Amino acid sequence: xxxxxxxxxxxxxxxxxxxxxxxxxxxxxxxxxxxxxxxxxxxxxxxxxxxxxxxxxxxxxxxxxxxxxxxxxxxxxxxxxxxxxxxxxxxxxxxxxxxxxxxxxxxxxxxxxxxxxxxxxxxxxxxxxxxxxxxxxxxxxxxxxxxxxxxxxxxxxxxxxxxxxxxxxxxxxxxxxxxxxxxxxxxxxxxx
Amino acid sequence: xxxxxxxxxxxxxxxxxxxxxxxxxxxxxxxxxxxxxxxxxxxxxxxxxxxxxxxxxxxxxxxxxxxxxxxxxxxxxxxxxxxxxxxxxxxxxxxxxxxxxxxxxxxxxxxxxxxxxxxxxxxxxxxxxxxxxxxxxxxxxxxxxxxxxxxxxxxxxxxxxxxxxxxxxxxxxxxxxxxxxxxxxxxxxxxxxxxxxxxxxxxxxxxxxxxxxxxxxxxxxxxxxxxxxxxxxxxxxxxxxxxxxxxxxxxxxxxxxxxxxxxxxxxxxxxxxxxxxxxxxxxxxxx
Numbered sequence: 001x002x003x004x005x006x007x008x009x010x011x012x013x014x015x016x017x018x019x020x021x022x023x024x025x026x027x028x029x030x031x032x033x034x035x036x037x038x039x040x041x042x043x044x045x046x047x048x049x050x051x052x053x054x055x056x057x058x059x060x061x062x063x064x065x066x067x068x069x070x071x072x073x074x075x076x077x078x079x080x081x082x083x084x085x086x087x088x089x090x091x092x093x094x095x096x097x098x099x100x101x102x103x104x105x106x107x108x109x110x111x112x113x114x115x116x117x118x119x120x121x122x123x124x125x126x127x128x129x130x131x132x133x134x135x136x137x138x139x140x141x142x143x144x145x146x147x148x149x150x151x152x153x154x155x156x157x158x159x160x161x162x163x164x165x166x167x168x169x170x171x172x173x174x175x176x177x178x179x180x181x182x183x184x185x186x187x188x189x190x191x192x
Numbered sequence: 193x194x195x196x197x198x199x200x201x202x203x204x205x206x207x208x209x210x211x212x213x214x215x216x217x218x219x220x221x222x223x224x225x226x227x228x229x230x231x232x233x234x235x236x237x238x239x240x241x242x243x244x245x246x247x248x249x250x251x252x253x254x255x256x257x258x259x260x261x262x263x264x265x266x267x268x269x270x271x272x273x274x275x276x277x278x279x280x281x282x283x284x285x286x287x288x289x290x291x292x293x294x295x296x297x298x299x300x301x302x303x304x305x306x307x308x309x310x311x312x313x314x315x316x317x318x319x320x321x322x323x324x325x326x327x328x329x330x331x332x333x334x335x336x337x338x339x340x341x342x343x344x345x346x347x348x349x350x351x352x353x354x355x356x357x358x359x360x361x362x363x364x365x366x367x368x369x370x371x372x373x374x375x376x377x378x379x380x381x382x383x384x385x386x387x388x389x390x391x392x393x394x395x396x397x398x399x400x401x402x403x404x405x406x407x408x409x410x411x412x413x414x415x416x417x418x419x420x421x422x423x424x425x426x427x428x429x430x431x432x433x434x435x436x437x438x439x440x441x442x443x444x445x446x447x448x449x450x451x452x453x454x455x456x457x458x459x460x461x462x463x464x465x466x467x468x469x470x471x472x473x474x475x476x477x478x479x
Contacts, residue, residue, distance in 0.1 A: 008327050010468035011443050012435045013255045014417040015263075017402065019348040023340030023366040024404060050268035063410045065286055075294025082299050085308070091296075098291035119284040127413055132265030134256040134434050136415060137275075138287065150278055158273075180269050190275040191287055191411040191470055 013136065016129040018057055021102060025059065026078040028089040029100040032062065032113035035092060039067065042173040043124060043141055043164055044110035047103050050181030054107020058130035060178075062099035062111055065118035073097040121148045123162075128178060128188075137188040141176040154187060161186045226264075226392035228428060234262040235433045242436035254468070256434035263430040264391050288471055290410040293336040293370060303369040305341075305381035313363035315344025315382030319452050322463040323375045324405060326412065331375025332467065338404040339367045339379060346385030346399075355388055380458060386425055398425035398432065409471030418463050419445045 016024075033040040043062075047055040065071050074094040081088045090096065101109045116122045121144050128137040141164040142151065151159050161184060164174035179186050238260070242253065258270035278285065301307050306317060320339075324332040342348045342365060345357040349364045367379050384399045400417040407413070419432065426432055426441075435441045443466075452460020 006329070008325060008329050008466045009252075009440070009443065010254050010327060011414065011416055011465045012437075012440045013414060014402075014431060014435075014444070015265075016404075016415050017417075018352060019342075019350040020340060020402065021352075022348075022350055022364065023338060023402070050272075053268075055269065061413070063286065063289075063291055071286060071289035073289070073292045075292055076296050077291065077293070079296045080299045080302075085299055085301070096291065116286070118286050123286065125287050125410055127410065129415055130269055132263070132267075132269035134258050134260055134263065134266055134270075134431075136413065137258075137271065138411075149282075150276070154276065181271055185271055185273050187273070188271050188275050189278050191278050191285075 013134065015131060015134050016059060016136075018131040020059060020129075021057075025100060025102045027087045029077070030109075030111050031090060032064075032096065032099040032111065034090070034095065037114060039114050040112055040172065041115055041143070042110055042112055042170075043143075043176055044108065044173070045164075045175050045177040046107045047109065047128070047130070047178045048107060048180065052179075052182070054103070055130055055180065056103055056105045056107050058107070058109075058128060058133075058178075059100065059102045060109055060111075061127040061129070062101070062113070062124050063127070064097050064113065064116040064124040065122075066095045066097055067114045067117045069117035069119065071097075071118070115143065121146050121151070124164075126176075126178070128180075130180075133180070137180075138191070139178065139186050139188050141174070143174060150189075158187050228392060228394050231262050231392050231395075231430055232428070235430060238262065239433070239436055246437075252440070253437050254435075254440045256436070260430070260434040262391075263434055266434075287410040290406060290408060290412070290471075293334070293406070295370075297336065298368050298370060303367055303377075303379050305339075305363065305365060305367045305379065307380075308364055308366075309362040311362040313343065313360050313382050315360075315363075315385075317380065317458040318383050319378065319380055319454060319458045319460045320401065320418070320446065320463060321376065321378040321452055321460070322446075322465060324371045324377060324407075325375055325464060325466050326407060326471070327466055327468050331371070331373070332405075332407050332412075333371055333373055333375055335371050335406045335408075336404075337369050337371060337377045339381075339401050341365045341381065341384040341401045342387055342399075344382050344385050346387030348387075353387075357385070357387065383420065383459075386423075391430060395430075396425050396428065398423040398429050403465065405465055405467060407467040407469065407471060409469060411469035412467040412471060413469070414465070414467055416465075417444065420461065421445055421448055 077096040164176040347357040446461040446463035449462040
């Protein structure tokens with residue numbers, strides 16, 4: 001008879017604070033699509049606080065299925081140079097599925113990736129960290145509207161916060177703002 | 193007690209794309225200076241409220257609430273709507289898998305923060321080591337662990353940290369490693385100093401190392417801070433005190449481990465990290 005292992009209690013979360021900037025961002029963190037790939041899409045927007053002010057010290061992470069639907073990912077997001085200790089950038093062929101982008105002084109971010117091929121509606125999973133945020137927040141940027149168990153569980157106004165909007169006149173570009181609080185507050189998720 | 197935050201609010205439409213130039217948001221000043229005793233009262237009130245709800249049978253609260261007012265920066269940066277539950281029973285849920293990292297993502301000396309410059313950094317050399325586990329106690333193998341910290345004087349190598357403590361030309365304070373087959377990580381670094389911040393007058397952060405951790409699933413993602421035992425600043429710090437469960441707070445404090453200390457070289461601190469959140473592996477095992 002095997003014994004059921006005792007559940008360990010989790011290590012509590014803490015804020016990422018204001019000083020992650022020389023540690024977490026890495027060159028080409030936003031360039032998940034191999035450079036020059038014809039199917040590249042841009043997903044961009046602003047992170048805004050409870051007064052609609054941009055949040056210049058948030059850092060976002062993105063995780064998604066490959067265009068073929070694979071959820072296996074690949075190493076090499078922050079590929080290193082063993083000669084200098086610096087960064088080489090991604091290898092230009094592998095799709096790691098992982099992106100990391102810090103917001104700029106205007107609270108803006110941009111991710112360049114390939115369309116996710118997950119089952120159901122395509123979406124990119126987003127994890128938000130910021131100074132002032134004691135525990136990260138998960139959300140999703142859906143790149144298409146339609147039937148979806150999560151979207152369908154939400155009132156129309158809240159559902160809209162998860163839909164990345166194709167931008168007219170901009171090639172394969174989607175707008176996705178993240179409102180941490182207040183009017184138009186983004187739907188944030190917990191996984192059970 | 194409420195303090196009004198006089199924040200200018202320029203009329204502009206963030207969807208319009210024509211944003212004005214950025215402002216240093218971190219430097220918003222309350223209209224009156226809050227003292228440590230003001231903050232202590234708020235911390236005590238929230239602690240009492242927590243303890244009372246625990247005594248009434250509420251489930252243990254392992255993570256900090258996002259709306260913890262004594263940490264002033266949280267005021268406008270927490271959602272007011274409840275989180276929406278995603279049932280993780282569908283193995284195709286993208287977040288039940290997660291990013292992977294490998295040998296190309298680190299260099300050998302990334303885990304030794306004392307060897308990244310020409311000279312030796314100043315301060316007390318330490319070894320920080322422990323295991324990364326999931327909530328079933330299984331090691332999380334081959335995953336990326338990232339750390340960042342202040343130098344021995346309590347100064348970050350960050351432009352925004354301008355408090356009058358010296359920078360150390362031989363210390364940046366960034367490390368990375370991959371966990372081994374037992375889920376173990378190990379860093380050589382120097383003990384960071386405490387440092388002041390502007391949450392309230394005379395606010396000081398206890399010495400800590402920032403940790404960023406990945407599990408097998410994106411749901412297990414964790415960013416946190418490790419503290420050193422018996423720091424007298426613990427009780428005053430609204431960030432640590434935001435974890436209102438006392439035993440959860442204790443899980444953020446490393447233990448001095450003499451067996452980890454290296455003769456004539458470094459003092460050893462042991463800190464195990466436990467990730468929560470569902471993963472695809474759990475579903476495969478019929479959870």
